Amino acid sequence: MKITSRSKLWSRLVVTLGTGLLLSACVVADRNMAAKQDVSFPPSQPDEIRVFYNATILTMDEAFSTSQAIAIEGNKLIAVGSKAEVLEQVGDEAIMIDLQKKVVLPGFIDAHLHIVGAAQLSILEDVGLTRFRTVEEALEHMKQVGQNSRPGDWLLFTNLDFGTQVSQFNEMTADRLDKVSADNPVFVLHAGGHVASANSKMIELMGLTKSTPDPETGGKFGRSADGQPNGELYGFAVLPALESIEPFQNFDREKGIKEVSAQWSASGLTSIVDAGTAALKADELDLLKKLTINGSLQQRIRAYLSPGRDDLWFGKRGIKPNYGDAKLRIVGYKVSADGSNQARTGLQRDPYLGGESKGLPYMSEEQIFDNIVEKSKLGFQMAMHGNGDGAIDNIISAVGRAKQQGVTVIRPRIEHCSIIQDDQLQELKDLDISCSFLIGHVRLWGSAFRKDIFGQEKAEKLDRTGSFERVGIPYSLHSDASVTTFTPLEMVEIAVTRELFSEPGYILAPSERAAREMALRGVTSTAAWQMMSEHEIGSLEPGKLADFVVLEENPLTVKVDSIGEIKVLETWIDGEQVYRENSRETN
Ligand SMILES: [Zn+2]
Numbered sequence: 001m002k003i004t005s006r007s008k009l010w011s012r013l014v015v016t017l018g019t020g021l022l023l024s025a026c027v028v029a030d031r032n033m034a035a036k037q038d039v040s041f042p043p044s045q046p047d048e049i050r051v052f053y054n055a056t057i058l059t060m061d062e063a064f065s066t067s068q069a070i071a072i073e074g075n076k077l078i079a080v081g082s083k084a085e086v087l088e089q090v091g092d093e094a095i096m097i098d099l100q101k102k103v104v105l106p107g108f109i110d111a112h113l114h115i116v117g118a119a120q121l122s123i124l125e126d127v128g129l130t131r132f133r134t135v136e137e138a139l140e141h142m143k144q145v146g147q148n149s150r151p152g153d154w155l156l157f158t159n160l161d162f163g164t165q166v167s168q169f170n171e172m173t174a175d176r177l178d179k180v181s182a183d184n185p186v187f188v189l190h191a192g193g194h195v196a197s198a199n200s201k202m203i204e205l206m207g208l209t210k211s212t213p214d215p216e217t218g219g220k221f222g223r224s225a226d227g228q229p230n231g232e233l234y235g236f237a238v239l240p241a242l243e244s245i246e247p248f249q250n251f252d253r254e255k256g257i258k259e260v261s262a263q264w265s266a267s268g269l270t271s272i273v274d275a276g277t278a279a280l281k282a283d284e285l286d287l288l289k290k291l292t293i294n295g296s297l298q299q300r301i302r303a304y305l306s307p308g309r310d311d312l313w314f315g316k317r318g319i320k321p322n323y324g325d326a327k328l329r330i331v332g333y334k335v336s337a338d339g340s341n342q343a344r345t346g347l348q349r350d351p352y353l354g355g356e357s358k359g360l361p362y363m364s365e366e367q368i369f370d371n372i373v374e375k376s377k378l379g380f381q382m383a384m385h386g387n388g389d390g391a392i393d394n395i396i397s398a399v400g401r402a403k404q405q406g407v408t409v410i411r412p413r414i415e416h417c418s419i420i421q422d423d424q425l426q427e428l429k430d431l432d433i434s435c436s437f438l439i440g441h442v443r444l445w446g447s448a449f450r451k452d453i454f455g456q457e458k459a460e461k462l463d464r465t466g467s468f469e470r471v472g473i474p475y476s477l478h479s480d481a482s483v484t485t486f487t488p489l490e491m492v493e494i495a496v497t498r499e500l501f502s503e504p505g506y507i508l509a510p511s512e513r514a515a516r517e518m519a520l521r522g523v524t525s526t527a528a529w530q531m532m533s534e535h536e537i538g539s540l541e542p543g544k545l546a547d548f549v550v551l552e553e554n555p556l557t558v559k560v561d562s563i564g565e566i567k568v569l570e571t572w573i574d575g576e577q578v579y580r581e582n583s584r585e586t587n
Helices: 006-017 031-035 083-090 115-121 135-147 200-206 238-244 253-266 284-293 310-316 365-378 389-404 422-430 440-453 465-471 488-497 516-521 525-530 560-565
Strands: 049-053 056-058 069-073 076-081 095-098 103-106 108-113 155-160 186-190 195-198 219-223 229-235 269-277 300-305 328-336 381-386 413-416 434-437 475-477 548-551 568-573 576-580
Touching: 049 083, 069 083, 076 083, 108 475, 108 488, 108 525, 115 253, 115 284, 135 155, 135 186, 186 200, 195 200, 195 238, 200 229, 200 238, 229 238, 253 269, 253 284, 253 568, 253 576, 269 284, 269 328, 269 568, 284 300, 284 328, 328 365, 365 381, 365 389, 381 389, 389 422, 422 465, 434 525, 440 488, 465 516, 475 488, 475 525, 488 516, 488 560, 516 525
Parallel strands: 049 095, 056 103, 108 269, 155 186, 269 300, 300 328, 328 381, 381 413, 413 434, 434 475
Antiparallel strands: 049 069, 069 076, 103 548, 186 195, 195 229, 219 229, 548 568, 568 576
């Protein structure tokens, strides 16, 4: 086995993204089908004013006001109000667009995802819980894929989950995957990303033998009784497999990003946070810049720099806070305090169910503190990944100490912020720390959390949107794509229902359900504030950028469990239509 420099790349991915980005790509199936672009509205002309009227417009302004018309000029909103009010302001030369009673909201924001990672892992096919209830069904599907494959094809899958998918057996070994294909390499990344399985062909390509030692960095190769690798890969043993996958090496990042960006537009996303820019490769910032300029990447990006490259950022590049423009801007710096709860690497106050382990600190309180002080003095906002209540203790303590020492800590935010104990709520409030929730955790892993990982009481402390609203702590929602690929409206639905995927009808901690208004703010106005951009996006108010979505129905009034199914009809960024639903009639 030869470990090349790419192993560093993948270990960076595992370590810096922490939640297990690797671990669970594309949780929701069939999202690809939504991506077809059909943009039919002509580009705006200079000095042209357009009035969109006959709509229900949820402005998401401070008063949560509703209006009926907006006017845009160039890339800016210039008027909001009733049709008569707007026309009075802009005159009667404006181009009039009848929205036929549809619903308009500010363009949606995903407050935390990974642009390059989401593109790269999209080449693995999802065989997880949302597509297959059992491991056997997933395997049956993989066999069909194998039967239709051609010589030399790579058969790559992700999200297999022994934690949530029912199964007669509890491991995916090479002999099982050889039935998918004996001649082509087969690779399955399990949900959570810390475990994978390979078939015999793949083992051969990786050069694994009886005498291959387990990785020194942690983890192991599963072996049969005679010592032969059996296809199971644990921890850092996943890396040599990833390195040997040719489609990753030849992956066209530009094409991949263009595709995911088009899918995001179809779900109404107009702005995204890249949580850890250049986690994979040093040139990512330049890549994002290039794709933003040439239009391949349609969303506005607010970037949080990945650690480990400070020499590049602050030395060679001389990057200052707010480097960039309204389209692509660096606003902060991201660190990770622990791993992920579903992989039992989130750092807890108390041990996980059925063991002694309290998880894994990726950084000590002291290291978090040092980062806060150093980056805050440079003027960067801090985004700090914390999943377990123990890691969140460390973050709270570090922010508190920095503030005590007179450091101006700019809008500190906790990423995922999964398990929050009652005593931590007031500390967050007192220290002005906001949170961004990976709300898909509730839907997909809520059942595993309450039955296997934490037990009922602690599982109910997951993603506490209800408590945050009562205490008055701002929160946003995020997909952490590719960890989940929920759309903004699906995230809103999860926050307001908290219904578990594996236990239909079961609501995890009913008192933690979000109010619709607040969940909607979590993908618009609060998210904009949290990413230092409330002066330009997040609400429909005069002077802000003309980013908005046209929806088929009103998320405030549809049945609560169908919010996620509301059709996005149009998406507009900078006053230009970037997405239009195929079946929509021409205006
Ligand atoms: Zn992340």
